[in-house]
Amino acid sequence: MEQMNAKKLSSVDVRMQNLTKIFVDKTGKETRAVDDFTVTIPAGKLIGLLGPSGCGKSTTLYMIAGLHKPTAGQIFFGEEDVTFMPPEKRGIGLVFQNYALYPHMTVLQNIMFPLENLNVPKQEALQRAHEMAELVHIGELMERKPAQLSGGQQQRVAIARALVKKPRVLLLDEPLSNLDARLRLQTREEIKRIQRETGITTIFVTHDQEEAMSISDEIVVMNFGLEQQKDKPQHVYDEPQNMFVAKFLGNPPINIIEGVIENNVLKMINGYELESIKADNQEVYIGIRPEFFETKENGKIKGVIDLVEHIGRDTMALFQVEGYQEPLRAIVFADRNLAPNQVIHFDYNKIFVFNKETGARIK
Ligand SMILES: Nc1ncnc2c1ncn2[C@@H]1O[C@H](COP(=O)(O)OP(=O)(O)OP(=O)(O)O)[C@@H](O)[C@H]1O
Ligand SMILES: [Mg+2]
Structure with missing residues (x-):
């Protein structure tokens, strides 16, 4: 000592x-x-x-x-x-x-x-x-x-x-x-x-x-x-x-996708309604970390699997969502039998919302 x-x-x-x-x-x-x-x-x-x-x-x-x-x-x-x-x-x-x-x-x-x-x-x-x-x-x-x-x-x-x-x-x-x-x-x-x-x-x-x-x-x-x-x-x-x-911060990086707030509803640009939110009408970026996604029957976000990657302990699904160019990334359970072209539904347990112009966090 x-x-x-x-x-x-x-x-x-x-x-x-x-x-x-x-x-x-x-x-x-x-x-x-x-x-x-x-x-x-x-x-x-x-x-x-x-x-x-x-x-x-x-x-x-x-x-x-x-x-x-x-x-x-x-x-x-x-x-x-x-x-x-x-x-x-x-x-x-x-x-x-x-x-x-x-x-x-x-x-x-x-x-x-x-x-x-x-x-x-x-x-x-x-x-x-x-x-x-x-x-x-x-x-x-x-x-x-x-x-x-x-x-x-x-x-x-x-x-x-x-x-x-x-x-x-x-x-x-x-x-x-x-x-x-x-x-x-x-x-x-x-x-x-x-x-x-x-x-x-x-x-x-x-x-x-x-x-x-x-x-x-x-x-x-x-x-x-x-x-x-x-x-x-x-x-x-x-x-x-x-x-x-x-x-x-974050590896694999957070998913950032375009969205919009209209009449207190947060929506994706393809029209998917995500949740109600108290904020002015505006264009936003929605941030969802790969680990925030949860596969769920009738989940709000519908995607088509592009690719399934095994990275160390994690299994990563890249999936395409209608209306968006870039695929999104989700960490999924390894024992799920996921394969390319399969249709999959996701919900999320957490989400970030940023003003599109300033990047300031709204939620
Ligand atoms: N002596 C100098 N004269 C002119 N510009 C400089 C000088 N030193 C740094 N800069 C500029 O100041 C900015 C900050 O540089 P700095 O070296 O502090 O960055 P850094 O965060 O350490 O980057 P890196 O991760 O690449 O080391 C840069 O745009 C750089 O070009
Ligand atoms: Mg330096």
Whole structure:
């Protein structure tokens, strides 16, 4: 127990207030990489920052690290305003996708390197490096050079090097994307364990929704530099605030189909009436996750089976519905004898409805 406590780092919350970054290129063209971003990362938690390529994740991280200067807005670590504090004063540990280890140095020298600049006495530096190496389970590799390590081991060295300074905040920018599927899984569990043991406030950037959902205490979903939603992963999945979030989370993806609300009735564009709904007349998108469908005699949605796929534990039926171009996807019971061209009826146990223009959730 005592040893656990020795590993605990003092953690702070990270608060971003109206944070904005506009890049201007040579021709004067502006890119709003981060747009009026206001989010609090709670102390001691692991937060997944999630969004498609180019949505501003790295830019956000680099502003927290102090490598990019915000165009507007502020960053606080606890009560301290760090917006214009130089990176080396902030107390951050940063890990990139491409480990960036020094190839000519041993693992031990790599881990100790940040302490040299801080004038930590040699003996203490050695001890701290060994502690960190134990923490990330590479204690027996200290004399090797990076080229003699696997990708996952190199990544753990990079994490040890980021933690050896006892930072207040750990920033990880797609740290797993160079690893193969098995190592990715292993390393992400390792990161979760290290984060728990140290209690360090951690921001984990990824565009992989499954990765973010599996290790984060909370996720922040971003698009076009804007925060879309922040909450516990399961809650964001179950109750997406808008269509972007609903589509971004979930594999296989949610079915999105055109529909309409007329006189308080939600209808599909082929005329199928789904349910009554209290909302103004409008065109909508209807979202149904594959697991929301239930096969049912006389179900409201009639389809014709296109294809039955077995994916791991699940059996997926792709079915065509009159009036719609794209087939819909439903998870069905494996013991159902479903075959192409068969007519099938579905009901659903849950449904999302979004305004067609804004994507805002109506139900
Ligand atoms: N130094 C820069 N100069 C100009 N534009 C930039 C610069 N860095 C990033 N951008 C632009 O800002 C936007 C956000 O980029 P950022 O790297 O933050 O995205 P990201 O979410 O990390 O994407 P990815 O998942 O691909 O890493 C993009 O449109 C990008 O082209
Ligand atoms: Mg990036």
